[in-house]
Amino acid sequence: xxxxxxxxxxxxxxxxxxxxxxxxxxxxxxxxxxxxxxxxxxxxxxxxxxxxxxxxxxxxxxxxxxxxxxxxxxxxxxxxxxxxxxxxxxxxxxxxxxxxxxxxxxxxxxxxxxxxxxxxxxxxxxxxxxxxxxxxxxxxxxxxxxxxxxxxxxxxxxxxxxxxxxxxxxxxxxxxxxxxxxxxxxxxxxxxxxxxxxxxxxxxxxxxxxxxxxxxxxxxxxxxxxxxxxxxxxxxxxxxxxxxxxxxxxxxxxxxxxxxxxxxxxxxxxxxxxxxxxxxxxxxxxxxxxxxxxxxxxxxxxxxxxxxxxxxxxxxxxxxxxxxxxxxxxxxxxxxxxxxxxxxxxxxxxxxxxxxxxxxxxxxxxxxxxxxxxxxxxxxxxxxxxxxxxxxxxxxxxxxxxxxxxxxxxxxxxxxxxxxxxxxxxxxxxxxxxxxxxxxxxxxxxxxxxxxxxxxxxxxxxxxxxxxxxxxxxxxxxxxxxxxxxxxxxxxxxxxxxxxxxxxxxxxxxxxxxxxxxxxxxxxxxxxxxxxxxxxxxxxxxxxxxxxxxxxxxxxxxxxxxxxxxxxxxxxxxxxxxxxxxxxxxxxxxxxxxxxxxxxxxxxxxxxxxxxxxxxxxxxxxxxxxxxxxxxxxxxxxxxxxxxxxxxxxxxxxxxxxxxxxxxxxxxxxxxxxxxxxxxxxxxxxxxxxxxxxxxxxxxxxxxxxxxxxxxxxxxxxxxxxxxxxxxxxxxxxxxxxxxxxxxxxxxxxxxxxxxx
Amino acid sequence: xxxxxxxxxxxxxxxxxxxxxxxxxxxxxxxxxxxxxxxxxxxxxxxxxxxxxxxxxxxxxxxxxxxxxxxxxxxxxxxxxxxxxxxxxxxxxxxxxxxxxxxxxxxxxxxxxxxxxxxxxxxxxxxxxxxxxxxxxxxxxxxxxxxxxxxxxxxxxxx
Numbered sequence: 001x002x003x004x005x006x007x008x009x010x011x012x013x014x015x016x017x018x019x020x021x022x023x024x025x026x027x028x029x030x031x032x033x034x035x036x037x038x039x040x041x042x043x044x045x046x047x048x049x050x051x052x053x054x055x056x057x058x059x060x061x062x063x064x065x066x067x068x069x070x071x072x073x074x075x076x077x078x079x080x081x082x083x084x085x086x087x088x089x090x091x092x093x094x095x096x097x098x099x100x101x102x103x104x105x106x107x108x109x110x111x112x113x114x115x116x117x118x119x120x121x122x123x124x125x126x127x128x129x130x131x132x133x134x135x136x137x138x139x140x141x142x143x144x145x146x147x148x149x150x151x152x153x154x155x156x157x158x159x160x161x162x163x164x165x166x167x168x169x170x171x172x173x174x175x176x177x178x179x180x181x182x183x184x185x186x187x188x189x190x191x192x193x194x195x196x197x198x199x200x201x202x203x204x205x206x207x208x209x210x211x212x213x214x215x216x217x218x219x220x221x222x223x224x225x226x227x228x229x230x231x232x233x234x235x236x237x238x239x240x241x242x243x244x245x246x247x248x249x250x251x252x253x254x255x256x257x258x259x260x261x262x263x264x265x266x267x268x269x270x271x272x273x274x275x276x277x278x279x280x281x282x283x284x285x286x287x288x289x290x291x292x293x294x295x296x297x298x299x300x301x302x303x304x305x306x307x308x309x310x311x312x313x314x315x316x317x318x319x320x321x322x323x324x325x326x327x328x329x330x331x332x333x334x335x336x337x338x339x340x341x342x343x344x345x346x347x348x349x350x351x352x353x354x355x356x357x358x359x360x361x362x363x364x365x366x367x368x369x370x371x372x373x374x375x376x377x378x379x380x381x382x383x384x385x386x387x388x389x390x391x392x393x394x395x396x397x398x399x400x401x402x403x404x405x406x407x408x409x410x411x412x413x414x415x416x417x418x419x420x421x422x423x424x425x426x427x428x429x430x431x432x433x434x435x436x437x438x439x440x441x442x443x444x445x446x447x448x449x450x451x452x453x454x455x456x457x458x459x460x461x462x463x464x465x466x467x468x469x470x471x472x473x474x475x476x477x478x479x480x481x482x483x484x485x486x487x488x489x490x491x492x493x494x495x496x497x498x499x500x501x502x503x504x505x506x507x508x509x510x511x512x513x514x515x516x517x518x519x520x521x522x523x524x525x526x527x528x529x530x531x532x533x534x535x536x537x538x539x540x541x542x543x544x545x546x547x548x549x550x551x552x553x554x555x556x557x558x559x560x561x562x563x564x565x566x567x568x569x570x571x572x573x574x575x576x577x578x579x580x581x582x583x584x585x586x587x588x589x590x591x592x593x594x595x596x597x598x599x600x601x602x603x604x605x606x607x608x609x610x611x612x613x614x615x616x617x618x619x620x621x622x623x624x625x626x627x628x629x630x631x632x633x634x635x636x637x638x639x640x641x642x643x644x645x646x647x648x649x650x651x652x653x654x655x656x657x658x659x660x661x662x663x664x665x666x667x668x669x670x671x672x673x674x675x676x677x678x679x680x681x682x683x684x685x686x687x688x689x690x691x692x693x694x695x696x697x698x699x700x701x702x703x704x705x706x707x708x709x710x711x712x713x714x715x716x717x718x719x720x721x722x723x724x725x726x727x728x729x730x731x732x733x734x735x736x737x738x739x740x741x742x743x744x745x746x747x748x749x750x751x752x753x754x755x756x757x
Numbered sequence: 758x759x760x761x762x763x764x765x766x767x768x769x770x771x772x773x774x775x776x777x778x779x780x781x782x783x784x785x786x787x788x789x790x791x792x793x794x795x796x797x798x799x800x801x802x803x804x805x806x807x808x809x810x811x812x813x814x815x816x817x818x819x820x821x822x823x824x825x826x827x828x829x830x831x832x833x834x835x836x837x838x839x840x841x842x843x844x845x846x847x848x849x850x851x852x853x854x855x856x857x858x859x860x861x862x863x864x865x866x867x868x869x870x871x872x873x874x875x876x877x878x879x880x881x882x883x884x885x886x887x888x889x890x891x892x893x894x895x896x897x898x899x900x901x902x903x904x905x906x907x908x909x910x911x912x913x914x915x916x
Contacts, residue, residue: 223824465807514810557819558828559854561812570819570826578807578819578826
């Protein structure tokens with residue numbers, strides 16, 4: 001490989017260039033560290049840092065194919081690891097040997113830079129000397145471990161000189177140098193053979209800047225952005241045209257500066273992609289699969305902190321796609337697909353975010369298989385599974401403790417699951433989605449912010465205070481006028497929900513969650529709902545006013561308030577005041593919207609099978625007739641609907657309504673339970689939609705009272721077929737009803753009904 | 758904060774007169790308190806404050822100190838006193854992990870004090886104050902209580 005690289009002389013491959021720049025710097029530091037270490041041989045931190053440096057160089061040159069460099073650093077690393085572990089103590093002899101190694105490495109690097117190969121010199125003496133030192137037998141070496149002290153002093157060297165080309169190795173008799181200033185002699189010998197440019201060029205072409213300085217610059221730019229926002233506000237109604245023009249210029253310059261400073265922290269995503277061709281190749285070989293990797297948008301840039309953070313999740317996704325996504329060649333050809341699977345990594349910018357897609361043309365995700373697996377693992381119940389859309393099912397793979405690989409391979413399924421991938425991506429404010437078509441392949445789409453420092457946010461007001469909501473969590477804004485709100489918001493007491501396009505959206509009042517004293521100056525009685533996404537669950541945040549969207553600079557909170565997890569940080573607004581940034585996940589938890597997540601729910605349901613005692617579950621409270629109250633598990637409720645009495649039709653003896661281009665049979669809960677329905681004078685039917693056996697059934701109830709989540713202790717008194725028992729809920733005796741047996745009885749009767757236009 | 762060191766030096770009779778320290782003093786209710794000048798970053802007037810819902814009652818809010826978010830602590834509450842009667846002043850303390858502001862009633866002078874007039878907190882001081890005060894300087898006609906910054910800034914949620 002080293003020889004191959006020689007062809008492109010003068011223009012080294014990018015990864016070699018990077019390796020050189022990095023190594024030159026590391027070596028400079030190494031010199032200083034080694035000398036400092038001699039003064040304090042027990043400085044563990046310094047030793048570890050030296051070890052890491054050499055380890056990195058060794059690893060990279062192994063990858064790039066510089067074998068001679070690798071063999072020298074390898075023995076050096078051995079020696080250093082012993083020093084680091086305290087088996088040996090540094091003395092001048094060892095330091096000399098290590099410094100000689102640094103010199104040798106530097107020579108080889110210079111050679112790589114000028115000839116793109118690490119040359120023919122193999123440094124056998126240096127290797128021998130380092131090996132000897134590592135064995136604790138170099139003159140003057142003090143071995144700490146007794147085992148090592150007992151080792152024979154003249155232990156033969158095990159390391160063979162490594163030479164690429166045997167024919168050349170004969171011609172190149174290793175020079176025998178016994179003294180300690182071997183490095184300089186080798187260098188002199190080299191200098192005669194192949195002239196090396198005195199000054200390294202690559203290391204001068206770029207400047208390394210302290211990350212701390214960049215962060216400070218970023219902060220200052222953040223301040224400038226805020227000051228600019230302020231000036232823009234002040235000059236909005238200004239007549240002085242010179243001032244307005246200057247402000248415009250300031251505006252432009254600030255934006256450009258912001259962009260420029262952000263760029264200094266940017267790295268192309270290609271830096272982490274560069275290792276994937278190898279990963280994919282090795283992996284597909286070991287699995288006997290044919291996989292072609294295609295990279296699109298390598299030059300897409302991301303903040304360096306984010307690049308670091310997505311490295312591991314991305315690697316996992318790539319491995320996962322090769323292992324689980326792409327099928328064996330036989331299966332592929334049987335399905336008339338080309339033998340070779342294609343794995344595409346694609347990155348592109350989109351409105352302040354970067355999208356990274358991992359696309360394979362493999363088997364795709366089988367929702368049935370997934371469901372079965374999830375049920376088997378107790379992650380969801382059969383009932384939940386029957387109601388899940390394919391999309392929801394696909395997202396099951398992100399649940400903790402999920403792995404569909406039929407057998408655990410050494411490739412994936414080592415306990416690091418997709419849930420970890422998801423958590424890691426969410427930690428940096430990103431999101432991940434999966435889209436899969438059975439037989440066609442899967443696409444994992446990661447969406448991450450360009451930078452963590454300046455983010456677009458929605459500014460809202462609640463109880464007179466402003467709060468910022470990161471736009472990444474924002475789904476939509478809903479404004480319900482007073483009249484509409486009365487219709488669309490149900491069960492205002494306790495746990496309000498909103499009917500939004502046929503779905504029930506749990507509502508959380510921000511002022512309640514934050515225990516703010518709401519001024520009750522509601523926006524002309526209208527309700528402003530900010531629909532947010534928290535962990536694949538949507539909820540509506542009720543706020544007093546929606547102000548505007550703005551670019552905000554995220555600032556950390558002091559440790560005295562770090563423990564409040566409803567806030568992700570703070571920002572300074574245009575008027576100089578501080579506004580808190582909401583942590584959407586934290587707000588959802590505080591509002592109990594996600595406390596009952598799928599995994600926690602499944603636990604309680606599986607335990608409660610058999611005895612329905614003392615499990616906490618969300619219940620929908622319904623009124624029947626004058627005074628009867630029943631509760632049904634919220635999990636069994638699809639939707640709440642309202643139908644005009646006029647829309648009632650009959651299919652034989654079965655009352656039905658037309659619903660979503662189909663026919664939905666209706667069932668009167670009161671009569672099914674044998675309760676007096678009272679006078680049905682109301683012109684509207686309140687209907688709870690429940691699905692069973694693949695069919696939706698509308699359950700007509702008297703009224704919808706509330707949603708409650710509480711620990712219910714059931715008294716078996718009055719328990720019948722569909723009634724689990726009775727309990728005291730919200731201070732009243734309430735029957736808890738199981739809808740499934742009731743509905744199945746109706747669905748069983750209903751075969752062969754269709755709509756005739 | 759450097760009282761420990763100062764005391765150690767104070768034991769050495771010859772150096773006593775050399776060892777003087779400057780204290781930034783302030784008033785809180787009827788207490789006259791002080792913190793070592795080197796722990797103080799700056800003193801600023803009443804700032805526009807943003808309350809932090811759900812945080813400890815000791816957190817009065819957060820303020821914008823030239824682009825930095827600084828937590829302002831309710832020192833009166835910390836000493837079990839009633840709410841501030843007039844707009845408080847901010848004494849911005851240099852803490853290990855960034856500045857923290859202490860809200861006080863009024864700012865006093867910066868005084869130079871000889872360690873020889875220093876004494877440990879007397880037993881008679883009530884329990885809450887005793888916890889927050891590390892020692893006392895006997896001045897003419899009054900006592901200057903030295904505020905223990907570690908305790909004043911770090912508190913458990915229960916405090």
